Amino acid sequence: MFFARDREFSNSFLFPCRSDYSTKALPHLARIWLSRPLADVGVSRESSAERQDSIMRRRLRIFYSGTVQGVGFRYQVQRVAAGYEVTGFVRNLPEGRVEVVAEGEEAELSAFGVAIRESGVGSLIRNETELWSDASGEFRGFGITQ
Numbered sequence: 001m002f003f004a005r006d007r008e009f010s011n012s013f014l015f016p017c018r019s020d021y022s023t024k025a026l027p028h029l030a031r032i033w034l035s036r037p038l039a040d041v042g043v044s045r046e047s048s049a050e051r052q053d054s055i056m057r058r059r060l061r062i063f064y065s066g067t068v069q070g071v072g073f074r075y076q077v078q079r080v081a082a083g084y085e086v087t088g089f090v091r092n093l094p095e096g097r098v099e100v101v102a103e104g105e106e107a108e109l110s111a112f113g114v115a116i117r118e119s120g121v122g123s124l125i126r127n128e129t130e131l132w133s134d135a136s137g138e139f140r141g142f143g144i145t146q
Helices: 028-035 046-053 072-081 106-119
Strands: 002-005 014-016 055-068 087-092 098-105 125-134 142-143
Touching: 028 098, 072 087, 072 098, 072 106, 072 142, 098 106, 106 125
Parallel strands: 087 142
Antiparallel strands: 002 014, 055 098, 055 125, 087 098
Protein backbone atom coordinates (compact mmCIF):
# COMPACT_ATOMS: atom_id res chain seq x y z
CA MET A 1 0.00 0.00 0.00
CA PHE A 2 1.33 3.41 -0.92
CA PHE A 3 1.25 6.25 1.58
CA ALA A 4 1.61 9.97 1.12
CA ARG A 5 2.25 12.57 3.72
CA ASP A 6 -0.53 15.07 4.27
CA ARG A 7 1.18 18.45 4.26
CA GLU A 8 -1.83 20.21 5.79
CA PHE A 9 -1.37 18.18 8.98
CA SER A 10 1.85 17.08 10.55
CA ASN A 11 4.48 15.20 8.57
CA SER A 12 3.72 12.06 10.60
CA PHE A 13 0.07 11.89 9.45
CA LEU A 14 -0.18 9.23 6.74
CA PHE A 15 -3.12 8.35 4.56
CA PRO A 16 -3.61 5.94 1.65
CA CYS A 17 -3.22 7.41 -1.85
CA ARG A 18 -6.08 7.21 -4.32
CA SER A 19 -3.97 5.03 -6.59
CA ASP A 20 -4.36 2.18 -4.07
CA TYR A 21 -8.05 1.91 -4.95
CA SER A 22 -7.59 1.81 -8.70
CA THR A 23 -9.40 -0.98 -10.56
CA LYS A 24 -6.11 -1.75 -12.34
CA ALA A 25 -5.08 -3.71 -9.28
CA LEU A 26 -8.14 -5.97 -9.49
CA PRO A 27 -8.00 -9.10 -11.62
CA HIS A 28 -10.04 -8.99 -14.81
CA LEU A 29 -12.70 -11.43 -13.54
CA ALA A 30 -13.17 -9.51 -10.30
CA ARG A 31 -13.87 -6.32 -12.28
CA ILE A 32 -16.50 -8.17 -14.31
CA TRP A 33 -18.09 -9.64 -11.19
CA LEU A 34 -18.13 -6.28 -9.43
CA SER A 35 -19.77 -4.61 -12.42
CA ARG A 36 -22.75 -7.01 -12.39
CA PRO A 37 -26.05 -5.81 -10.91
CA LEU A 38 -26.69 -7.03 -7.38
CA ALA A 39 -29.70 -9.11 -8.41
CA ASP A 40 -27.47 -11.16 -10.74
CA VAL A 41 -25.16 -12.23 -7.93
CA GLY A 42 -27.92 -13.24 -5.54
CA VAL A 43 -27.84 -10.20 -3.27
CA SER A 44 -31.24 -9.12 -2.12
CA ARG A 45 -32.14 -5.45 -1.99
CA GLU A 46 -34.60 -5.88 0.84
CA SER A 47 -33.90 -4.07 4.09
CA SER A 48 -32.48 -5.83 7.13
CA ALA A 49 -35.86 -5.45 8.89
CA GLU A 50 -37.58 -7.27 6.03
CA ARG A 51 -34.95 -10.00 6.14
CA GLN A 52 -35.35 -10.34 9.92
CA ASP A 53 -39.12 -10.76 9.51
CA SER A 54 -38.58 -13.47 6.91
CA ILE A 55 -36.45 -15.43 9.39
CA MET A 56 -39.03 -16.57 11.89
CA ARG A 57 -37.51 -16.44 15.35
CA ARG A 58 -39.30 -18.41 18.03
CA ARG A 59 -39.04 -18.90 21.78
CA LEU A 60 -38.84 -22.35 23.32
CA ARG A 61 -39.32 -22.93 27.04
CA ILE A 62 -38.45 -26.40 28.27
CA PHE A 63 -39.07 -27.61 31.82
CA TYR A 64 -37.01 -30.64 32.84
CA SER A 65 -37.75 -32.81 35.86
CA GLY A 66 -35.86 -35.75 37.31
CA THR A 67 -32.43 -35.64 38.89
CA VAL A 68 -31.60 -32.35 37.20
CA GLN A 69 -30.37 -30.16 40.07
CA GLY A 70 -26.97 -30.47 41.71
CA VAL A 71 -25.51 -32.62 38.93
CA GLY A 72 -24.12 -30.01 36.52
CA PHE A 73 -27.22 -29.98 34.32
CA ARG A 74 -27.23 -26.19 33.79
CA TYR A 75 -23.54 -26.13 32.90
CA GLN A 76 -24.03 -28.93 30.38
CA VAL A 77 -26.96 -27.08 28.79
CA GLN A 78 -24.79 -23.96 28.53
CA ARG A 79 -22.04 -25.98 26.81
CA VAL A 80 -24.57 -27.46 24.38
CA ALA A 81 -25.99 -23.98 23.64
CA ALA A 82 -22.54 -22.80 22.55
CA GLY A 83 -22.86 -25.04 19.49
CA TYR A 84 -26.18 -23.55 18.38
CA GLU A 85 -27.38 -20.12 17.31
CA VAL A 86 -29.65 -19.65 20.30
CA THR A 87 -29.95 -16.99 22.98
CA GLY A 88 -31.56 -17.25 26.41
CA PHE A 89 -30.87 -18.82 29.77
CA VAL A 90 -31.11 -21.91 31.93
CA ARG A 91 -32.03 -21.82 35.63
CA ASN A 92 -33.04 -23.98 38.59
CA LEU A 93 -36.61 -23.69 39.82
CA PRO A 94 -37.56 -23.94 43.52
CA GLU A 95 -39.63 -27.12 43.05
CA GLY A 96 -36.62 -29.07 41.74
CA ARG A 97 -37.09 -28.63 38.01
CA VAL A 98 -34.81 -26.83 35.54
CA GLU A 99 -36.14 -24.27 33.06
CA VAL A 100 -34.50 -23.54 29.71
CA VAL A 101 -35.64 -20.48 27.78
CA ALA A 102 -34.11 -20.18 24.31
CA GLU A 103 -34.79 -18.04 21.26
CA GLY A 104 -33.71 -18.66 17.68
CA GLU A 105 -34.93 -20.21 14.46
CA GLU A 106 -37.39 -23.03 15.01
CA ALA A 107 -35.21 -25.71 13.39
CA GLU A 108 -32.21 -24.58 15.44
CA LEU A 109 -34.25 -24.71 18.67
CA SER A 110 -35.54 -28.20 17.88
CA ALA A 111 -31.99 -29.42 17.25
CA PHE A 112 -30.88 -27.73 20.49
CA GLY A 113 -33.55 -29.61 22.46
CA VAL A 114 -32.49 -32.93 20.91
CA ALA A 115 -28.83 -32.17 21.69
CA ILE A 116 -29.67 -31.59 25.37
CA ARG A 117 -31.40 -34.98 25.55
CA GLU A 118 -28.45 -36.66 23.82
CA SER A 119 -25.84 -34.96 26.01
CA GLY A 120 -24.25 -36.46 29.10
CA VAL A 121 -27.17 -35.38 31.32
CA GLY A 122 -29.89 -36.81 29.11
CA SER A 123 -30.18 -39.91 31.26
CA LEU A 124 -31.09 -37.75 34.28
CA ILE A 125 -34.21 -36.35 32.61
CA ARG A 126 -37.43 -38.05 33.70
CA ASN A 127 -39.88 -35.67 32.04
CA GLU A 128 -39.74 -32.58 29.83
CA THR A 129 -42.41 -30.10 28.83
CA GLU A 130 -41.98 -27.82 25.81
CA LEU A 131 -43.83 -24.53 25.33
CA TRP A 132 -43.45 -22.61 22.04
CA SER A 133 -44.16 -18.90 21.54
CA ASP A 134 -42.96 -15.91 19.52
CA ALA A 135 -39.50 -14.57 20.29
CA SER A 136 -39.15 -11.28 22.14
CA GLY A 137 -35.52 -10.61 21.20
CA GLU A 138 -34.61 -9.65 24.77
CA PHE A 139 -31.59 -11.96 25.15
CA ARG A 140 -27.98 -11.49 24.14
CA GLY A 141 -26.09 -14.74 24.40
CA PHE A 142 -26.92 -17.78 26.48
CA GLY A 143 -26.19 -18.04 30.17
CA ILE A 144 -27.00 -19.51 33.56
CA THR A 145 -29.24 -17.51 35.89
CA GLN A 146 -30.34 -18.17 39.43
